[in-house]
Amino acid sequence: MVIIERYAAEKHREPIRRLLEKIGWAAQYVDAGPLTLDTLDAQPLNARIYIAEQDDELAGWIAIEFRNWNRLAQIQGLAVDPSLHRQGIATQLVRQAEQFAQERGARGVYVDTPVSNQRGRKFYEAAGYKQDYVMTAYYEEGLDGVTYVKFFQNSTKNQLGNPGYTCIE
Numbered sequence: 002m003v004i005i006e007r008y009a010a011e012k013h014r015e016p017i018r019r020l021l022e023k024i025g026w027a028a029q030y031v032d033a034g035p036l037t038l039d040t041l042d043a044q045p046l047n048a049r050i051y052i053a054e055q056d057d058e059l060a061g062w063i064a065i066e067f068r069n070w071n072r073l074a075q076i077q078g079l080a081v082d083p084s085l086h087r088q089g090i091a092t093q094l095v096r097q098a099e100q101f102a103q104e105r106g107a108r109g110v111y112v113d114t115p116v117s118n119q120r121g122r123k124f125y126e127a128a129g130y131k132q133d134y135v136m137t138a139y140y141e142e143g144l145d146g147v148t149y150v151k152f153f154q155n156s157t158k159n160q161l162g163n164p165g166y167t168c169i170e
């Protein structure tokens with residue numbers, strides 16, 4: 002398994018759509034996934050998409066966006082092919098995303114997921130994220146969103162000269 006930094010819309014858009022369909026996401030989220038990635042890909046300074054590949058096939062992906070105003074980064078999507086779950090792929094993708102956030106000088110990372118996504122919630126808890134708040138009907142009527150957050154501990158200066166942070170485990 003390799004993780005590459007470069008999202009190539011022409012190469013990855015369709016495999017990402019298929020992966021989201023395989024996972025069983027509703028059509029509107031399957032459609033939104035690649036659109037979000039295209040938008041993030043256009044802002045390389047503050048966003049990054051990491052692609053996990055196995056045998057040249059898409060194994061998973063993560064997208065992260067850093068916001069300068071509050072120095073927090075948001076995971077904008079994370080998925081791993083169901084045939085490859087529980088092999089540590091998401092853990093590696095999140096690690097890469099957190100490293101990107103730290104390099105930008107982020108104070109921490111947060112992520113929203115449906116309250117019903119037990120698998121995703123267990124994963125984020127295992128990755129050291131703490132449940133923060135639940136927002137009613139965040140996704141749609143009757144589907145609340147839950148936000149998980151991990152703040153970093155202050156450490157050295159980053160590449161931009163901002164204070165850098167290391168993860169609180």
Ligand SMILES: CC(C)(COP(=O)(O)OP(=O)(O)OC[C@H]1O[C@@H](n2cnc3c(N)ncnc32)[C@H](O)[C@@H]1OP(=O)(O)O)[C@@H](O)C(=O)NCCC(=O)NCCS
Nearest residue numbers: 079080081086087088089090091092114120121123124127
């Ligand atoms: C959530 C998801 C990304 C996890 O990917 P993964 O590559 O299987 O995760 P990892 O193998 O790195 O799991 C690391 C740890 O998280 C926890 N975890 C992951 N999946 C879990 C599950 N289904 N049930 C309970 N714990 C789970 C475990 O502690 C696991 O360690 P272990 O396997 O040694 O017990 C994957 O299930 C997925 O793509 N789900 C659909 C999309 C989604 O929910 N995305 C995240 C929310 S937006």
